[in-house]
Amino acid sequence: MNPVTVAISVEDPSWTQALSDAEPVAERMALAALEQADCDLGDGPVEISLVLADDTTVQGLNRDWRGKDKPTNVLSFATLDDEDAPRVAGAPLLLGDVILAFGTCRDEAQAMGKPLVDHFRHLVVHGVLHLLGYDHEEDEAEALEMERLETAILAGFGVADPYGADESDIAEGGR
Template sequence: MSAEIDVAISIEDEAWTQALPGAEELCRTMVLATLQAAGGDFDGPAVEVSVVLTSDTAVHALNRDWRGQDKPTNVLSFAGLDDDEAPVVVGAPILLGDVIMAFGVCAQEAREQGKTLAHHAAHLVVHGTLHLLGWDHEEDEAEAEEMERLEAVILSGFGIADPYAEGEGQGS
């Protein structure tokens, strides 16, 4: 992975920084680890990933408007490579996409699953970043299992338990 990778972090809900002071560095680290582990061949132009840490209200609106789901969710991914109408500018970075996380849902899930917010957020960043790279768990059971295994491998490198293992609570 020799291309320049820019990870832009935007914190729109201060609850994230209050509950997770290292949120920006955590997100940046997990995006980079995921891109490396997923074997992305980034030898060409620079790439950019955006991570937005926001509120349940903001994610609820996005989930309703873009997915037809009238409720908040933990993480949404919008892959830039899926947009056939996106302009291509020679020399400009390739926008892999956006990972958007809802504070209240993530914090509630962490509590219910007996995890720290840091570990749960790390998992969701990995999960969301894999979606940006084209991974999907909705349509193909084998791909879902492979995605879960890759998530577990990435997280284990940081001492984070497999979120799909028995007794570790639900995955995302």
């Protein structure tokens, strides 16, 4: 696997108040998603940014970039989506940013009767897979492949299938 840097910024202290190990958990989940995804990232270093934010920040980003003026659980901004993005020889491949909204994630976990840490694990994996080009909005087969991969990664951490029969719309744009 490529050398990976996971840059984590805690913008809302509610994350670490609710999950004292939020940063190492986020890093482990991001690395697991990178390791198990079927993507050719070359052999150089890779960097991902994870931002643990609040609902207001995510709502602003969702409004400005997606035209949806409401908070959401996770947003992914993939650098690989921009085919014209410059690549600098020897510099890390910047995969992009994953931003999570604390209040929305907490409320969803509570509504589903799940531990916040399990929902958090799922959404980090989900966001990182988006950075790698996985999608669930356009094609049913791609959506099923993304769900299968998420479920397999999470199972390795003892987390139940997030797409179980009672949970039809966990991640933004979920099925």
